[in-house]
Amino acid sequence: MLSFEDFARRVYPFIELHAFHRTYYRLLEAFARGRVRRLIVSMPPQHGKSVGATTLLPAYLLGLDPDRKIAIASYSAALASKFNRRVQRIIDSAEYADCFPDTRIKQGARPAGYVRTADEVEIIGREGSLLSVGREGSLTGNRVDCFILDDLYKDAVEANSPLIRENCWEWYTSVVKTRMHNRSSELIVFTRWHEEDLIGTLASLEPVVPFTEWSQLDRLPADGWLHLNFEALMSSPANEVDPRSSGEALWPERQSVELLTAKRRLDPRRFECMYQGHPSAAEGLLYGDHFTTYDALPVDIVRRANYTDTADTGDDYLCSVCYAVDSDGTIYLTDAVYSREPMELTERLVADMLIRSDTRTALIESNNGGRGFARAVQRLVPRVKVEWFHQSGNKEARILSHSATVLHNLRLPAAWRQLWPDLHAHLTTYRRQFRSNRWHDAADVLTGIVEREISRPRARAKVGFI
Numbered sequence: 001m002l003s004f005e006d007f008a009r010r011v012y013p014f015i016e017l018h019a020f021h022r023t024y025y026r027l028l029e030a031f032a033r034g035r036v037r038r039l040i041v042s043m044p045p046q047h048g049k050s051v052g053a054t055t056l057l058p059a060y061l062l063g064l065d066p067d068r069k070i071a072i073a074s075y076s077a078a079l080a081s082k083f084n085r086r087v088q089r090i091i092d093s094a095e096y097a098d099c100f101p102d103t104r105i106k107q108g109a110r111p112a113g114y115v116r117t118a119d120e121v122e123i124i125g126r127e128g129s130l131l132s133v134g135r136e137g138s139l140t141g142n143r144v145d146c147f148i149l150d151d152l153y154k155d156a157v158e159a160n161s162p163l164i165r166e167n168c169w170e171w172y173t174s175v176v177k178t179r180m181h182n183r184s185s186e187l188i189v190f191t192r193w194h195e196e197d198l199i200g201t202l203a204s205l206e207p208v209v210p211f212t213e214w215s216q217l218d219r220l221p222a223d224g225w226l227h228l229n230f231e232a233l234m235s236s237p238a239n240e241v242d243p244r245s246s247g248e249a250l251w252p253e254r255q256s257v258e259l260l261t262a263k264r265r266l267d268p269r270r271f272e273c274m275y276q277g278h279p280s281a282a283e284g285l286l287y288g289d290h291f292t293t294y295d296a297l298p299v300d301i302v303r304r305a306n307y308t309d310t311a312d313t314g315d316d317y318l319c320s321v322c323y324a325v326d327s328d329g330t331i332y333l334t335d336a337v338y339s340r341e342p343m344e345l346t347e348r349l350v351a352d353m354l355i356r357s358d359t360r361t362a363l364i365e366s367n368n369g370g371r372g373f374a375r376a377v378q379r380l381v382p383r384v385k386v387e388w389f390h391q392s393g394n395k396e397a398r399i400l401s402h403s404a405t406v407l408h409n410l411r412l413p414a415a416w417r418q419l420w421p422d423l424h425a426h427l428t429t430y431r432r433q434f435r436s437n438r439w440h441d442a443a444d445v446l447t448g449i450v451e452r453e454i455s456r457p458r459a460r461a462k463v464g465f466i
Contacts, residue, residue, distance in 0.1 A: 011056070071147050287407060
C-alpha cells in the first residue's frame, strides 16, 4: 500500500521533507484513507502547506478512489485554478501512472466527451472529478465527496474586514455545506489571519480537538474536528505529534530562530496570529500597544524593588521584574527575567538581575514552590531583603480590574520589545477574555506591582520574611 509520503517522493522527486512535513503527510494520509473526516491544519506562511494539501493530496485521493468528487477552494478563482492545473500535471506524469494506472485524464482532444479545463477535470471511465472554485464561487449541481479549502483570505486586509469574513462564512454555510453529504470529508488548511476567521468561527460553534497524539485518530467524535497547529517557534508543551523543545523553529533550514525572532519584534500580535496560529483581535486586547515607554530614568528615584511570580506549571513562565519608583509614584520597569527554564537556573538569573539592578527589596509569591525559590535567592544575594507572600486573590479579577492602573502608572524601557521579546509578545497580545489567554504570568506580575506600590497596605497583608 503506497503511503502518501512515498507517493509525494515519487511524483515530486525534488521535494524536501523536514520532520514536521512527515508528520503533516502522515496525517493527510489518515485523512485520505478516511480515518479523519474533518481536519483543520494551520501553519506559518512558506512552510509547504499547499504543496501537501492542495497539490499532492488531490492527486493521491483520486489515485486511491477514481470515483471521488473533489473540490478545491481558495480566496480567488485564479489561485484555485492554479492548484487544479498542478494536480493535472501530476496525473499526466509517468511517475503517477506507475503509482495509479487506473486514474487517467483527457490528453489533448482525446478521449472526446470528457471535461478538462483549468477549473475542472474528469477521470476517464470513472465518476471522479476535480473542481476548483474561488471564494464565493458557485457549485450549483455539483456533489462533493471531499472539500479542500486553502487560504480563503488573501491577506490581513481581507481577514480584518468584518464584511469579507461574514461573506466567507455565508459562502461556507450556503454553498460548501450544501454540496456535501453524510460521508463527505473536509480539509481546511491555511495560515491564521484573525480570531474570527473560518477556523475561529467553527471552533466557537463545533467541537475542535487539538491534535497532540496519534491515538486520537481512533477516538474522534463523529461531529468534531481534529486541529493540527504548527507553531513557527515552539511555545506549547512538547507532545507526541510535535516533540520540539521550547523556542525551536519549525523549519530552521528555511526560517531560522533568528529570522523568526526578528519578525516577531516587528509585530508581535501579527506574529502570534500568522506564525504561531494564536490570533487575537486588536479590539479584544487588554493592554495592546498602549504601554508608555521611557528613555532614561528620572533623577528622583525613591525606591528600587522586585516582584517575582514563579512558574505554576511546567508550561508557565517564571516572571521576575525589577523596577524603580519616583517621588510621584510612577513605576519604571528596569529589568526582567521571563523564562521557562527550571528553577535551579532561574534562581541564579534572578539573583544576578537583583544585583545589577541595585534592588533593595524582592517580593516573591510563595505559591507553588515560591517559598523555596525565595530562600534560594536570599542565599545568593544576602544583602537584598527577600519577602515571600501567598497570593490568595482571584487572578482574573485582579488582572482585569487593575489593567487601567497598569497602563497609567507603569513605564517600560523604549527598547523593551528587543530586550524581552517573549514578555512583550505576551503582554501586547493579552486578551480581555481571560480564558482565551495561554499565559497569565506577565500580566499577573504587572498587576502585583501596581497593587503593592499603588495600594501598599492591602497588598502587604500576608507577607513573610526569609
